Structures are given as C-alpha cells and as structure tokens.
Amino acid sequence: MYRQGDILIMPVPEEAVPPSVRELPAAPRDGRGRMVLALGEATGHAHALTAPGSLLRVPDPLAPDHLHLPSGGRLVHEEHAAITLPKGWYRVIRQREYVPGAVRVVAD
Amino acid sequence: MSTGASLTEAPAARPPRAAHYVVGDWQSVAFGTGPADRGRAEAGVAAAYASAGLDAPARYVWVPSPARGAVAAAVLAGHGDRLREAGLGDLVDLARGDLGGTPARASVLTAVRTRPWEAERTAACSEQGPEQWPRVWAETGGLLWNQVQSLVTRVRAAIGALAVQGPGGESGAGSSAQDEAETILRSATLDAVLGQHDAPWLALFETLGRLSGPLDGLAEAARSAGWWWPYEDLVILSERPSDLHRDEPGRLHRGDGPAMAYPDGFSLHAWRGMPIPPDFVDSLTGLTPGRISAEENAELRRVMLEIFGYDRYLAETGARPLHRDETGVLWSIELPGDEPVVMVEVVNSTPEPDGTRRTYYLRVPPGTRTARAGVAWTFGVDEADYHPEKQT
Numbered sequence: 324m325y326r327q328g329d330i331l332i333m334p335v336p337e338e339a340v341p342p343s344v345r346e347l348p349a350a351p352r353d354g355r356g357r358m359v360l361a362l363g364e365a366t367g368h369a370h371a372l373t374a375p376g377s378l379l380r381v382p383d384p385l386a387p388d389h390l391h392l393p394s395g396g397r398l399v400h401e402e403h404a405a406i407t408l409p410k411g412w413y414r415v416i417r418q419r420e421y422v423p424g425a426v427r428v429v430a431d
Numbered sequence: 432m433s434t435g436a437s438l439t440e441a442p443a444a445r446p447p448r449a450a451h452y453v454v455g456d457w458q459s460v461a462f463g464t465g466p467a468d469r470g471r472a473e474a475g476v477a478a479a480y481a482s483a484g485l486d487a488p489a490r491y492v493w494v495p496s497p498a499r500g501a502v503a504a505a506v507l508a509g510h511g512d513r514l515r516e517a518g519l520g521d522l523v524d525l526a527r528g529d530l531g532g533t534p535a536r537a538s539v540l541t542a543v544r545t546r547p548w549e550a551e552r553t554a555a556c557s558e559q560g561p562e563q564w565p566r567v568w569a570e571t572g573g574l575l576w577n578q579v580q581s582l583v584t585r586v587r588a589a590i591g592a593l594a595v596q597g598p599g600g601e602s603g604a605g606s607s608a609q610d611e612a613e614t615i616l617r618s619a620t621l622d623a624v625l626g627q628h629d630a631p632w633l634a635l636f637e638t639l640g641r642l643s644g645p646l647d648g649l650a651e652a653a654r655s656a657g658w659w660w661p662y663e664d665l666v667i668l669s670e671r672p673s674d675l676h677r678d679e680p681g682r683l684h685r686g687d688g689p690a691m692a693y694p695d696g697f698s699l700h701a702w703r704g705m706p707i708p709p710d711f712v713d714s715l716t717g718l719t720p721g722r723i724s725a726e727e728n729a730e731l732r733r734v735m736l737e738i739f740g741y742d743r744y745l746a747e748t749g750a751r752p753l754h755r756d757e758t759g760v761l762w763s764i765e766l767p768g769d770e771p772v773v774m775v776e777v778v779n780s781t782p783e784p785d786g787t788r789r790t791y792y793l794r795v796p797p798g799t800r801t802a803r804a805g806v807a808w809t810f811g812v813d814e815a816d817y818h819p820e821k822q823t
Contacts, residue, residue, distance in 0.1 A: 324817075324818060324819045324820060325819055325820065325821045325822070326810075326819040326821070326822045326823070327822075327823050328779060328823070331810040331812070331819070333812075343570060346449070346451075347451050348449075348451065348452070381451070381454075381574060382451075382454050382455055382458050382574045382575065383574045386574075387811075400823075402779070402789075403779070403823040404823035405823070406821050406823055416810045416811060416812075418793065418809045418810060419809055419810075419811070420793050420794045420795075420809065421773075421793075421794045421795045421796050421808070422703070422704070422794070423729075423733070423769075423770060
C-alpha cells in the first residue's frame with residue numbers, strides 16, 4: 324500500500340481484478356506519453372507514470388481505477404516525492420470526503 | 432465454413448460496441464453543452480414520430496431552456512391563466528409567443544416515447560433474465576444514473592421554483608396560487624422527453640443492441656438536443672446548457688457564477704452539489720465564525736464553513752482536537768441542530784520548497800474516533816488495514 328498525496332495505491336493479486344475491468348480499453352496517455360492517475364483540480368499537477376502498462380477506468384468518478392505495471396514503474400508528482408512501484412496490479416483509490424445526506428437511491 | 436452464407440442472410444445489425452465505449456459516449460452526451468444540432472434533433476424527432484406511426488410534427492418550436500419549454504407545455508395544457516395569477520404573466524406571454532397561434536393538439540408522449548421505450552425495456556429485461564439484467568444495468572446505465580439523475584432533479588426543482596421565486600429570482604410570499612403554479616410547472620417537466628438526460632437508459636439499450644430499432648429516433652434527438660415535448664402538430668425542443676461546471680466527483684460546483692446555465696439565463700447555482708442562492712458566494716465577504724454558527728440552514732452553513740476555511744474557523748473559535756496520531760489530527764465542530772463537522776487534518780509528507788508542509792482538512796463521518804480511522808475512511812479502507820509502506 325502506497326500513498327502519494329490524495330491517492331492510495333493498493334497492490335491487488337491478478338486474480339482479484341474483475342474480468343470486466345480487464346476488458347476495458349486502456350485509458351489514453353497524455354501528450355507526454357504518461358499514464359495520469361489523477362490530475363489536481365486547482366494546480367493541474369498530476370500523479371503520473373511513464374512506465375509500460377495500462378490504466379483501466381470505469382466512467383463512475385467514485386469507482387477505483389486499476390493499474391497494471393508489467394515491469395514496475397515510478398510514480399511522480401510535482402509536489403510529492405516519487406514512489407517506486409514493483410511490477411503487478413494495483414487498485415488506485417482517490418481520496419473522498421464525507422458529505423452529509425449523500426446516500427442516494429439507485430435506479431428507477 | 433461457407434463464404435456464400437453471408438450473402439444469403441439478411442444484413443446483420445451492426446454489432447453492439449463494448450459497454451465502456453457506449454457508456455463513455457452517453458456520458459459525454461448527458462453533460463454536453465453548446466447549441467443543439469437542430470437539424471439532427473429534428474430528424475430524430477421525425478423518426479421517432481414515424482416509428483410511432485405518426486406524421487412528423489408540422490412545426491419545431493425551439494426554446495432556449497427546459498424552463499421555457501415547461502412553461503410552454505403548461506400553457507398548452509391550459510394552465511396559462513393559473514400561471515398568470517401566480518405572477519408569471521411574463522413567462523406566459525413568452526410561451527404564447529414561442530407557440531404562435533396554431534394549435535398543437537394532443538400530447539403524443541405515450542405513443543412517441545413511453546410505449547416504445549417500455550416495450551424495449553420489457554423485451555430487454557426478459558431476454559437478459561433476472562440475474563443478468565441488474566448486471567447489465569450496473570455496467571451501463573447504473574454508472575451514469577446518479578450523476579445524471581441528480582442534475583434532472585435539480586432542473587425540475589428549479590423550474591418549479593420559478594413559481595415561488597419569479598424568473599428574476601426574487602422570492603415572493605408563498606401564496607396558494609404560487610404553490611399551485613409550482614405543481615403545474617413540475618408536472619409539465621414530467622411530460623418531457625429528457626433528450627440528453629435520457630443517457631443512462633440509452634447507454635443500456637445501445638449496449639444490448641437495441642438502438643437501431645424503434646428507439647433510434649429518440650437516441651438521435653438525445654445526442655443533439657435537450658428536453659423536448661411532443662404534440663400531434665408541433666414539438667417543443669429545448670437547447671442544451673451553455674455552461675456546466677462539475678467538481679471531480681461529478682457534483683455541480685462553481686464559486687464565481689452559475690454551475691449550470693442555459694442560453695436564456697435559466698440557471699442553477701451550486702457549491703459541491705449543494706444548491707445555493709445566486710448571490711450567496713458574493714455575500715460571504717467579511718464572513719465571521721459568529722455568522723456561520725448563526726446560519727440556520729445546515730447546507731448553507733456547510734458552504735460558508737468551506738469557503739471561510741476549516742483551519743481558520745478552528746483557530747478563531749479555539750477548538751481542541753479530538754485525537755491525534757501519526758496519520759494526522761481529528762477535529763470536530765459542534766453545530767446547533769446538526770451533526771457535528773468531524774474532520775481529519777492531514778499533512779503532506781513531502782515538504783514544499785520552502786520547507787513548510789501543506790496541511791488540508793477532509794470531512795469524515797461524525798462517528799469517527801481516531802485520526803487514523805478518519806484517514807482510512809477517506810480511502811475506503813478499514814482503520815486496521817491502513818498502513819501505507821511509503822507515503823509522500
């Protein structure tokens with residue numbers, strides 16, 4: 324388990340990655356060829372990696388993303404020290420806040 | 432085996448695209464802004480009428496916002512005089528201008544949308560079966576539902592509120608005429624096809640390969656326009672928002688203007704999803720802790736606290752921390768008539784270039800007892816499991 328500012332990166336065993344996630348297309352890399360795990364709202368600073376691999380995300384902004392690093396990588400950010408990640412699968416969790424009364428009723 | 436087989440078969444329907452592409456596209460549709468593609472929208476509406484066995488509407492009446500559309504629909508339903516009694520005469524005049532003199536005749540919502548939609552839904556549901564159906568929903572429409580539905584709910588409420596606040600936003604005394612007008616306007620919104628805001632269900636239908644049939648026209652109109660009201664002889668179509676601002680979790684959010692606005696000025700103001708009056712943020716200059724604790728509306732008070740700054744509030748009220756450990760400090764602000772604001776104060780592990788460390792506050796559930804439990808909660812992890820081996 325690694326933390327860089329407002330994101331938490333949890334190693335997960337490959338077999339724990341849901342098939343529906345593995346079938347996702349990799350999120351496109353940015354103009355500098357980086358996988359951007361999260362972009363700062365105010366500063367535009369990014370938690371990013373240039374390593375080989377793929378970032379898999381579903382449209383729900385609150386659902387965790389998955390990151391596959393077949394040969395490991397180095398997570399960098401303008402304001403935080405870099406973190407070296409061993410090869411493997413990770414769940415990428417964005418920090419959230421409690422909002423009173425945010426429990427919503429689902430579907431029709 | 433046989434290469435000739437494909438020549439004798441009926442041309443296959445286009446294979447449905449994978450759910451994630453479909454959902455991504457419909458998400459863009461739902462939150463799309465900018466002028467409607469009127470040509471495409473009108474063609475979509477005509478196609479929807481055609482698949483319901485109806486002639487295309489003789490007239491396409493474009494309005495700048497769903498609010499104007501709802502008033503026009505209410506006028507067509509014969510409620511113009513009631514709305515005028517509630518002080519909405521200006522809106523009624525606008526609607527009469529929009530509609531022109533010729534009659535619209537009856538609403539064809541049931542034929543154009545409700546019936547084909549229900550038929551496809553029923554067919555899809557029985558085809559998928561009781562186990563697969565909720566799964567498909569969860570991977571398609573379910574991913575968009577909360578985001579889109581909260582927007583729709585807010586737009587409906589704001590249209591209803593025209594009756595009590597007036598188009599200029601000034602709040603009048605809540606008379607029974609105004610209550611009645613609010614009900615009229617809200618029910619007019621229920622008679623609309625939601626266009627771009629039908630995206631969650633359209634994502635599900637497209638994933639199941641059910642858009643190239645009776646729903647094709649509805650989907651085309653949804654890709655190109657906002658809400659619309661179908662009648663035998665005309666259709667009222669609304670533009671899309673000109674502005675839409677959301678925060679990272681997808682909530683309406685803007686501090687220096689409306690979070691959602693249509694070209695005629697119909698707009699919603701919100702701070703991290705919470706509805707606020709249009710001038711609220713500007714009114715907060717010179718804010719004091721005393722004024723914050725005196726605010727009786729819990730949601731507005733929460734906005735005030737955020738804008739004032741939790742750190743400043745804690746310093747100025749001399750608050751004491753509840754708990755402190757190596758992950759941070761847990762604070763609580765007691766508020767009369769509301770649950771306390773419990774927050775973790777977290778320090779960035781990496782120092783700034785000048786050697787200082789940036790601190791920030793995150794609100795956590797009121798029952799939180801330790802700083803570690805609070806930080807763990809912000810990542811959805813149990814307190815006992817929260818042990819980052821490296822933290823920067």
